[in-house]
Amino acid sequence: MDDLTEMLKGTLEGCVLEIIGGEETYGYAITRRLNDLGFADVVEGTVYTILLRLERNGLVRVTKRPSGMGPPRKFYALNDAGRAELARFWTKWEYLSSRIDKLREGGG
Amino acid sequence: MDDLTEMLKGTLEGCVLEIIGGEETYGYAITRRLNDLGFADVVEGTVYTILLRLERNGLVRVTKRPSGMGPPRKFYALNDAGRAELARFWTKWEYLSSRIDKLREGGG
DNA sequence: CTCAGTACTTTGTAACACCGAGTACCGCTA
DNA sequence: TAGCGGTACTCGGTGTTACAAAGTACTGAG
Numbered sequence A, B: 001m002d003d004l005t006e007m008l009k010g011t012l013e014g015c016v017l018e019i020i021g022g023e024e025t026y027g028y029a030i031t032r033r034l035n036d037l038g039f040a041d042v043v044e045g046t047v048y049t050i051l052l053r054l055e056r057n058g059l060v061r062v063t064k065r066p067s068g069m070g071p072p073r074k075f076y077a078l079n080d081a082g083r084a085e086l087a088r089f090w091t092k093w094e095y096l097s098s099r100i101d102k103l104r105e106g107g108g
Numbered sequence C: 001c002t003c004a005g006t007a008c009t010t011t012g013t014a015a016c017a018c019c020g021a022g023t024a025c026c027g028c029t030a
Numbered sequence D: 001t002a003g004c005g006g007t008a009c010t011c012g013g014t015g016t017t018a019c020a021a022a023g024t025a026c027t028g029a030g
Helices: A012-022 A027-036 A044-056 A080-107 B012-022 B027-036 B044-056 B080-107
Strands: A060-067 A070-078 B060-067 B070-078
Touching: A012 A027, A012 A044, A012 A070, A012 A080, A012 B080, A027 A044, A027 A070, A044 A060, A044 A070, A070 A080, A080 B012, A080 B080, B012 B027, B012 B044, B012 B070, B012 B080, B027 B044, B027 B070, B044 B060, B044 B070, B070 B080
Parallel strands: none
Antiparallel strands: A060 A070, B060 B070
């Protein structure tokens, strides 16, 4: 697949929110999950910057836990503000994708 | 609708390509068309920067024509490279939206 | 004890949409 | 004839974002 970088702007953060909303998890695992889902080129650095942003914006609760497989992990879970932000993300995504599909179908 | 700015990154240019691909047209009209299609907050300055970029990247043919209603208009039409880029855009869009929908459906 | 795998951090970069202000041409009206 | 609103394009600067690159650090296997 071609480079999706620009198209991911504004949506990748929503994807991370959705993943965290599904279960409490941590950066490294989120990166693997995104890769498995087809976002093959997303790297750790990108996910960590998003996680730091979510934390800074007060959308997540963070818990540090030891790991048997390396350094301690920072687990992320959505709080109320995070769930609200996730809902807003899906509203925007639906709006955007419906407009784009309309444009394609003859709107053009 | 909330602010779509970040989500439009990487897609708005594709929308402009699609509009130009439908018929030869000019910046001011493209802005109105986008506004009518639901991209209500897109302003002229944004569209013109996209058009200049398309021109710089050799994706369009530009023709200046006088207008009965103001200053001369710069009409834009896709060339071969532009049509190829438009096709790439739709491929990427389909890929992205399918992954996002999958993520939402339980992928999360 | 080196190495691969796990796991997080930090600094800097490029691309994009957007903002604000400006220029300029036109038809209408007072 | 002066002003105004609508049309039409340009330009410099801003903030946000995903990404690249390099580093730190812990663990278990060979």
